[in-house]
Amino acid sequence: MNEFYYIIPFIILAAGILISLVIEMYFTSSEKILPWFSILTFLASGFSALFLVNNVKVVFENMLMSGGNVNFFIFIFNLGAALVTLLSIDYIKKYHTYYGEYYILLMSSVLGMSLMAGAKDLIVIFMGLEIMSVCFYALAGINRNKLKANEASLKYFLLGSFATGFLVYGMALVYGSMQNTSLEYLFLNFTKFNTNILFLAGLLFILFGLSFKIAAFPFHMWVPDVYQGSATTVSALMSTGGKAAAFSAIIVSFASVLTVVNTNVFAPYFGAIAVFSMLFGSIVAIAQTDIKRMMAYSSIAHAGYMTIGLASGNSYGVSGIIFYLAAYTFMNIGAFGIISIVEGKNDTNLTIKSYAGLANKKPILAGLLAIIMFSLAGLPPFAGFFGKYYIFIAAVKAKLTWLAIVGVISSAISVYFYIRIIVLMYFKESEEDFVIENSNTGLLSVIIAVLFVILLGIAPNSVINLISYFAK
Amino acid sequence: MVNNQLLSYLLLTPLIGGGLILFMPKAKENAIRYAGLFISLIAFVISLFLYAGFDQHNPGFQFTQKFLWIDNLNISYFVGIDGISLLMLLLTTFLTPLTLISTWKGGITKKIKEFTFFMLMLEVGMIGVFISLDMFLFYIFWEAMLIPMYFIIGVWGGEQRIYATVKFFIYTMFGSLLMLVAIIWLAVYASGPLGIFTTNLLDLYKVGPNVPRDIQNYMFLAFAFSFAIKVPLFPLHTWLPDAHTQAPTAGSVILAGVLLKMGTYGLIRFCLPLFPQAAVYFAPFISILAIIGIIYGALVAMVQKDIKRLVAYSSVSHLGFVVLGIFALTQESVQGAVIQMVNHGLSTGALFLIVGMIYERTHTREISFYGGIAKIVPIFSFALMFASLSSMGLPGLNGFVGEFLILIGSFKSPVLNSWWYTIFAASGVIFAAIYLLWLYQRVVFGEVKNPKLESLTDLSPREMLILVPIFFFIVWIGVYPSTFLNISAASSGRVIEQVLYPLSSLVK
Numbered sequence: 001m002n003e004f005y006y007i008i009p010f011i012i013l014a015a016g017i018l019i020s021l022v023i024e025m026y027f028t029s030s031e032k033i034l035p036w037f038s039i040l041t042f043l044a045s046g047f048s049a050l051f052l053v054n055n056v057k058v059v060f061e062n063m064l065m066s067g068g069n070v071n072f073f074i075f076i077f078n079l080g081a082a083l084v085t086l087l088s089i090d091y092i093k094k095y096h097t098y099y100g101e102y103y104i105l106l107m108s109s110v111l112g113m114s115l116m117a118g119a120k121d122l123i124v125i126f127m128g129l130e131i132m133s134v135c136f137y138a139l140a141g142i143n144r145n146k147l148k149a150n151e152a153s154l155k156y157f158l159l160g161s162f163a164t165g166f167l168v169y170g171m172a173l174v175y176g177s178m179q180n181t182s183l184e185y186l187f188l189n190f191t192k193f194n195t196n197i198l199f200l201a202g203l204l205f206i207l208f209g210l211s212f213k214i215a216a217f218p219f220h221m222w223v224p225d226v227y228q229g230s231a232t233t234v235s236a237l238m239s240t241g242g243k244a245a246a247f248s249a250i251i252v253s254f255a256s257v258l259t260v261v262n263t264n265v266f267a268p269y270f271g272a273i274a275v276f277s278m279l280f281g282s283i284v285a286i287a288q289t290d291i292k293r294m295m296a297y298s299s300i301a302h303a304g305y306m307t308i309g310l311a312s313g314n315s316y317g318v319s320g321i322i323f324y325l326a327a328y329t330f331m332n333i334g335a336f337g338i339i340s341i342v343e344g345k346n347d348t349n350l351t352i353k354s355y356a357g358l359a360n361k362k363p364i365l366a367g368l369l370a371i372i373m374f375s376l377a378g379l380p381p382f383a384g385f386f387g388k389y390y391i392f393i394a395a396v397k398a399k400l401t402w403l404a405i406v407g408v409i410s411s412a413i414s415v416y417f418y419i420r421i422i423v424l425m426y427f428k429e430s431e432e433d434f435v436i437e438n439s440n441t442g443l444l445s446v447i448i449a450v451l452f453v454i455l456l457g458i459a460p461n462s463v464i465n466l467i468s469y470f471a472k
Numbered sequence: 473m474v475n476n477q478l479l480s481y482l483l484l485t486p487l488i489g490g491g492l493i494l495f496m497p498k499a500k501e502n503a504i505r506y507a508g509l510f511i512s513l514i515a516f517v518i519s520l521f522l523y524a525g526f527d528q529h530n531p532g533f534q535f536t537q538k539f540l541w542i543d544n545l546n547i548s549y550f551v552g553i554d555g556i557s558l559l560m561l562l563l564t565t566f567l568t569p570l571t572l573i574s575t576w577k578g579g580i581t582k583k584i585k586e587f588t589f590f591m592l593m594l595e596v597g598m599i600g601v602f603i604s605l606d607m608f609l610f611y612i613f614w615e616a617m618l619i620p621m622y623f624i625i626g627v628w629g630g631e632q633r634i635y636a637t638v639k640f641f642i643y644t645m646f647g648s649l650l651m652l653v654a655i656i657w658l659a660v661y662a663s664g665p666l667g668i669f670t671t672n673l674l675d676l677y678k679v680g681p682n683v684p685r686d687i688q689n690y691m692f693l694a695f696a697f698s699f700a701i702k703v704p705l706f707p708l709h710t711w712l713p714d715a716h717t718q719a720p721t722a723g724s725v726i727l728a729g730v731l732l733k734m735g736t737y738g739l740i741r742f743c744l745p746l747f748p749q750a751a752v753y754f755a756p757f758i759s760i761l762a763i764i765g766i767i768y769g770a771l772v773a774m775v776q777k778d779i780k781r782l783v784a785y786s787s788v789s790h791l792g793f794v795v796l797g798i799f800a801l802t803q804e805s806v807q808g809a810v811i812q813m814v815n816h817g818l819s820t821g822a823l824f825l826i827v828g829m830i831y832e833r834t835h836t837r838e839i840s841f842y843g844g845i846a847k848i849v850p851i852f853s854f855a856l857m858f859a860s861l862s863s864m865g866l867p868g869l870n871g872f873v874g875e876f877l878i879l880i881g882s883f884k885s886p887v888l889n890s891w892w893y894t895i896f897a898a899s900g901v902i903f904a905a906i907y908l909l910w911l912y913q914r915v916v917f918g919e920v921k922n923p924k925l926e927s928l929t930d931l932s933p934r935e936m937l938i939l940v941p942i943f944f945f946i947v948w949i950g951v952y953p954s955t956f957l958n959i960s961a962a963s964s965g966r967v968i969e970q971v972l973y974p975l976s977s978l979v980k
Contacts, residue, residue: 389652393669396656408652423626461542
């Protein structure tokens with residue numbers, strides 16, 4: 001069959017981007033059309049990926065892979081982006097900052113993420129990463145009249161370029177030592193090169209570059225400022241899709257390390273960044289007063305949990321990460337979604353104190369946020385718990401029980417700040433009096449996200465079967 | 473013909489009922505109250521059917537139902553009960569409707585709908601814990617149950633409720649997370665001998681005794697730590713007085729009546745049979761902690777100024793007896809521990825209810841506020857006397873049976889092998905008499921010094937309706953305990969056998 005058949009999800013997205021450009025140019029009412037058009041594109045791309053999930057094939061001269069977990073990743077990116085778009089409709093109205101580029105950049109960034117997930121060549125990873133990152137740099141500063149947004153954008157850009165520099169340098173070293181950029185080649189010949197110091201240094205540099213994007217300690221400096229300064233909806237996508245894409249790139253480029261037994265020379269590196277990310281994220285989050293900064297540190301901690309899966313270096317670890325990413329995508333979009341609804345004009349109501357008494361004002365929002373917080377804290381029967389369970393199984397199987405123990409200790413610490421939000425919402429009276437504007441589309445998006453959080457917690461069976469089947 | 477779906481019905485009744493209550497209009501408070509009561513009564517009736525269909529001579533698990541839930545990790549929805557869990561189930565479903573009635577006037581005045589919902593969810597969690605035979609399923613209920621309790625203390629509790637509820641939450645969560653790692657480790661280890669990754673408890677029973685001794689010790693400690701926090705065993709008890717004092721009456725009753733039992737139940741169901749050699753090894757150590765808890769709890773209870781705090785510390789003391797009974801590892805002592813779990817649920821539950829009733833009238837729990845109320849509220853005074861006597865173990869009432877069995881059992885225990893345990897534990901009985909009678913003397917006897925007490929009203933028919941069933945069972949257990957001891961006899965015999973002869977019981 002024609003190779004183009006296998007990359008239908010990519011084609012839909014690319015075509016959607018091009019058509020959106022035209023819509024934006026020629027229709028005066030593009031503000032009404034574009035969001036719905038992009039949601040349609042996301043859903044079409046996402047579900048076509050799900051439909052093609054069983055057609056595992058490497059296409060275009062070993063450049064791109066489609067089917068299997070690649071398509072599952074694409075599905076998650078698209079679904080997440082669709083939910084974020086749904087959130088953005090009212091959020092943009094609130095700030096009176098409609099730019100048609102916003103939706104087009106969202107779509108382009110998802111195309112970049114999908115390329116990262118499907119990459120079979122180092123060059124494709126680089127291309128995908130840059131498409132995604134450039135879109136994020138622009139999206140972070142989309143509200144160009146806001147000083148904080150400019151700061152976030154510039155900070156993200158400078159540090160991001162630095163990280164990309166590492167990545168490319170690493171790729172150059174890998175290419176230099178094995179005279180090839182194909183990941184398939186790397187996979188098959190890993191044992192041949194793993195005594196070559198330059199080769200290992202190259203991989204390590206690639207890992208540095210990607211660790212930056214997953215927001216792991218010690219590459220986390222940008223996270224709190226960028227999440228805080230960017231539009232809340234953009235932070236939602238950055239913390240979920242961006243992180244998931246970087247993890248997918250690590251999984252594809254380190255497949256040899258992660259699936260072939262006894263080759264995980266990077267286990268100490270993964271273990272160290274897992275431990276530090278978890279503990280650092282959980283402990284520093286306690287001291288935060290701004291809810292977006294708190295979510296940023298929580299994001300660092302969650303990057304740590306997922307890195308346990310990388311340290312384990314077995315198929316359980318890989319499928320654990322993928323499951324965790326799916327769960328985390330819904331949890332975080334839900335959380336940022338509620339933050340974007342509660343947020344007032346000009347960055348008001350963003351401290352955690354603003355959530356005091358929310359249960360009386362907006363019982364539905366409070367209930368949804370409570371479920372998300374319990375899930376982020378890792379309480380059953382929600383998705384977050386199951387993700388952790390899976391990851392810890394991988395760690396124990398890899399004889400890294402100590403890593404699982406550090407993981408549970410950090411979970412216990414993180415309970416404190418997640419629970420604090422619930423304490424404020426339910427047990428305290430509100431101190432500031434402000435009106436929360438209704439947002440039907442935003443609420444819809446959050447409800448869908450929470451439904452997935454519950455569904456993945458109670459009935460994870462089919463998703464796990466799918467993921468683990470392809471992870472082996 | 474035994475209906476194997478009965479346990480699932482029992483689990484689903486409060487779950488679906490609680491879900492339906494969420495859709496009732498908020499304003500119809502009485503309708504919500506009656507609906508909650510009705511649902512919890514159905515659950516009680518179902519558990520009576522369980523009792524009727526239960527074969528007391530079968531030491532194994534009955535009413536088992538199993539289907540695969542997450543096939544990739546071999547996790548199944550696997551439920552079943554033995555005699556010990558049946559008693560706990562009966563206690564749970566018996567206490568829940570009574571506590572719901574107790575909140576009808578004055579107890580809970582705001583957010584009735586949410587309260588009823590959370591109480592029913594709590595019942596789901598408790599039932600789930602007692603019927604799960606898959607470690608993963610058990611862990612889900614064990615943890616999920618924290619959520620309703622967290623809200624019950626946090627929303628409807630006293631002045632220090634936020635501090636109390638956060639402390640309670642983090643304490644228990646921390647303990648159970650270590651257990652999670654131990655569960656995973658055991659399941660991964662089991663995939664060696666069994667050839668498959670499993671969390672099925674009955675399969676793990678076969679694997680546990682063969683775990684290397686040094687690792688078995690760590691595993692035992694991880695499990696025991698989690699359960700000991702819940703019990704609570706000295707010195708992990710510090711969350712309990714705060715949670716008990718700050719919780720609303722209904723919360724305290726469920727907390728003391730059932731939640732603490734989940735800790736001791738966990739010790740019997742998981743710690744002992746899964747890690748028998750480690751259990752025998754640690755038995756003297758844990759028994760000493762239990763005895764410290766008995767004496768320490770009683771001494772601290774003596775000096776409390778707040779009635780509810782006094783009852784809370786008495787729980788530390790009483791649960792010490794239960795733990796001693798469990799780790800004495802004789803048929804009598806384990807039987808005594810099981811019946812004492814029920815007893816404590818009834819008598820301390822009754823005490824909390826009675827304290828709640830007077831608190832609703834006076835809005836204070838300071839002991840010094842009261843005095844001489846015997847003449848003003850004679851029925852109340854009688855009820856307090858009755859519950860106190862039951863709690864201190866007067867022969868003829870329930871407490872005596874449990875304590876007597878535990879003391880006999882620990883006296884002749886081959887594992888502990890020393891009289892000193894019994895001698896020190898027995899002193900706890902005397903202390904219990906001191907703090908409870910002294911409390912009674914200060915509250916009920918003497919002259920009425922406080923003019924505010926003159927207008928106190930006696931127990932209403934509704935309040936008597938709550939206490940009479942509890943008192944009925946207190947007398948029943950005291951006079952003819954065999955009804956209840958027989959239920960758990962075969963099962964506790966099996967547990968003892970699993971611990972003391974782990975290898976021979978594997979052959980069967």
